[in-house]
Amino acid sequence: MVNMKKLAGEKACEEIKEGMVVGLGTGSTTFYAIEELGRRVSAGLKIRAVATSKKTEELASERLIPLVSLNEVHEIDLTIDGADEVDSFLNGIKGGGGALFREKMVALHSKRNLWVVDETKLVQELGAFPLPVEVLPFGYRQVEKELVALGFHPRLRNAFNSKEPFITDNGNYIFDLSLKKNKKYRIAGTKTR
Incomplete structure (x- = not known):
């Protein structure tokens, strides 16, 4: 069986280019993006990353992804994060993992935000998730x-x-x-x- 979360996380990393400042979200789908980004950094990609949680910081550090704090950057080029639910109008509910304030701060200071979700997160109407x-x-x-x-x-x-x-x-x-x-x-x- 194909792991759609893994595919989505890996696909999101294709948007990361040399020299970018990348926001790294928190959650199960973002984990796969962090794994793939770690492989790309090991292969020579030069980026800096801002983590949205202690857990994400730990995962990125283990994969030798260079981390900086939000205070150290002028802006973030791209943030990759997950969502708990997304409707057809691209409204979403985030923060089920408990990192919502940091995720919001990083998203607000990003030029572009990319929510990595698989089909299980797509809903007709928000509200199944609190x-x-x-x-x-x-x-x-x-x-x-x-x-x-x-x-x-x-x-x-x-x-x-x-x-x-x-x-x-x-x-x-x-x-x-x-x-x-x-x-x-x-x-x-x-x-x-």
Whole structure:
């Protein structure tokens, strides 16, 4: 059976050219792009990369991909990242892996963003996957009240196999918003930035 995630990740690397600054997203599909980029760097490709998470940083370092911080670059030429869902209008939900704030920062400072997805991520309508909202621990209950006032039913994400909150690489919490119960995801996207 053909691994579509692997093919998609490898294909995305064809867009990376000599001298580029490349944003590296977080997630299972991006893993394959990082593997392929590591092969290309080993073969002589000269690039610099900005990682969107500690996990991505670790994967890139293991493959000898030269890393720089977002603060060290003027802009990023291309960011390769995955998505949890993408609709036919190219709207997407990202951040299921918990790196959403860093992914957003890197994407905002990129000339071009390429979402690497296979057919399992394509949907008619967003909402099967919850919309993650990263919040500071300080005052997170106040944010929860604001989300409820907007008509959402926020669920504080827990760490894997734990009752403790999931902690992002930035030390923040994540609320997951169900869009099936509330179709106001465009409002949520603008009000929760």
